Amino acid sequence: MSKSDIWKDTAAIETAIDTMTERLRERLERRGIERPLMIGIHTGGVWVAERLHARLGLAEPLGHLDISFYRDDFSRVGMHPQVRPSYLPVGVDDRHLILVDDVLQSGRTIRAAHNVLFDYGRPASVTLAVLLERDGRELPIAADVAGFEAGFGADEQIKLSGPEPLLMLRARRGANPIR
C-alpha cells in the first residue's frame, strides 16, 4: 500500500451513515417492506452494516457475506488469503434484502455477492446500500442508497479502515484496485 491520506474523517462518515439510514427508511416505507434482512459484505461492508442495522433497529441479526469463493479473478490471483465464513442467520428465500458494502467501484464485488446470495436461496428483492459510490464501473450495477458520491483518478484508491474509528483513506497505486 502506498502513502495514504484521510479522505473523510469519522464525523463525516457518521453523518453519511445517518443520511443513508434516513434514505433506507424512506425507501422501505415507500415499498411497504417491514422486515428487511441486512447483509454486510466483508470486511468494510460489515462495519457500515453494523451501524445501519443498529440505527434502523432491525430485529433479526446481521448477515455477513464473504465473496472470495465467487471472485472472477481466481485464475489470475489464486485464493484470497483472508476468507471468513459467510453467515446468514435466516434463510433468504422470499425475503427483502439490504446488501451493504463500503465502496462501489467496478461492480465486480456486487456481481459476486449476488451469486453468493442466490446460492442461498431466492430473495424477494435486493437493495444495494454503499458508503461511497464512485466512478470506475465495469458492470451494469448501481447503488440504491449511497452515503457519498464522488469521482477520482483511475489510479486513486479509496479504502475504508475500521472497525473503530471509521476512516476513509485515499491512496495512489500503480496497479488496478483490489476488487
Added chain:
Amino acid sequence: MTTPNPQLDAQGRLKHFLTIDGLSRELLTEILDQAEGFLGVAQQAVKKVPLCRGKVVANLFFETSTRTRTTFELAAKRLSADVLNLNISTSSTAKGETLLDTLRNLEAMHVDMFVVRHAESGTAHFMAAHAAPHVSIVNAGDGRHAHPTQAMLDMLTIRRHKPDFDQLSVAIVGDILHSRVARSQMLALRTLGVPDVRVIAPRTLLPTRVEEAFGVTAYHDLSEGVRDADVVIMLRIQRERMNSALLPSEHEYFQLFGLTEERLATAKPEAIVMHPGPINRGVEMDSQVADGRRSVILEQVTNGIAVRMAVMSMCLGNQHLGSPSQEEATHA
C-alpha cells in the same frame, strides 16, 4: 528455507500437497483458515462455489477407499470442478500400462489435478516429479509414508474444539508402525506447536526411535498414556496384521489397547476422541465411546470435505501464478 520443497513453487506457495514434512506452521494455519471458510458452503441451499469451474480433477485410487475418495470427489464437486474417478483395478494398469503412461495420457486430456492413493510409499512424490508444470498432485495416502489431508482434517477438528495448539496434550493410540495417518499427524501436531504428543502402542507396533524422530513420547499402557490428555486419537487396526504375529488376537488387543469409558477416565473431562474411520467396534474402541458425547468422529468426516476443498483450491489457484513465460506458453 534452504532445501527446495517439491510441494512449493518458487514463491513458497502450495503447488502440490504431498506430505506435512517441510511445511511451515504458517502454511498449515493458512490451510486450516481456508478450510474454515469452506465449512460454510455446506450451509448454502446450493452447496457449491464456482471457484474451480472448468478445472478437471482425476481421482487415481490404486488402493480401495470409500471415505477418502468420496470426500475428495465431493470437495472437487463443491468447488465446481469436473471429476474423473478412475477405477484402477479394471483400467489400463491392469493391462500393464505404467504409472507414467497413465499420467501422460490423462495430462493429454487436460487434467489439472491428480488425487493419488497408492500402496507404494513415494508414489505421489514420483508423480509430482514427473508431472507437467501446470499439473498439481495431491497425496491421498501413499504406503506407510503420508496421508496429509487426513492429518489436516484432524487438525481442523482439534482446533475447532481446542483452539490453542500451544497448550495441548494429544495421544495417538494404535498401530503407529504401519500408519501413514499417525506419521502425518505427528508431524502436523509438532509443526503447529503442540508441546505434548504421545504415541501409545504395543512395542511391536511402534517404529524404532519414534521419540527422537518425531519429538513425541511413547507409552505402552493406555490408561497411563491418555492421562490428562485433551485429545485422544485412535488409529484403525488393519485386521490383516493380526495374522502377521505383530498382534495377539483382536480380543486380547482390545483388552489392552481398546478405548473404553473406564480407560478414558484418566483423560481430561472435556477431552475429545477421534478416529479416522472405518472403526472396528470392539477392537480399537467400545461403541459406547465411539457414539459417546466426547466422540467427534463424524465431525472429522464433515471437516474432511472442507480441508480437501482448501488444499485443492490453493493448489489450483497457484497454478497460474508461475513465471509469465510459462503462462504464455500454455496460451500459445
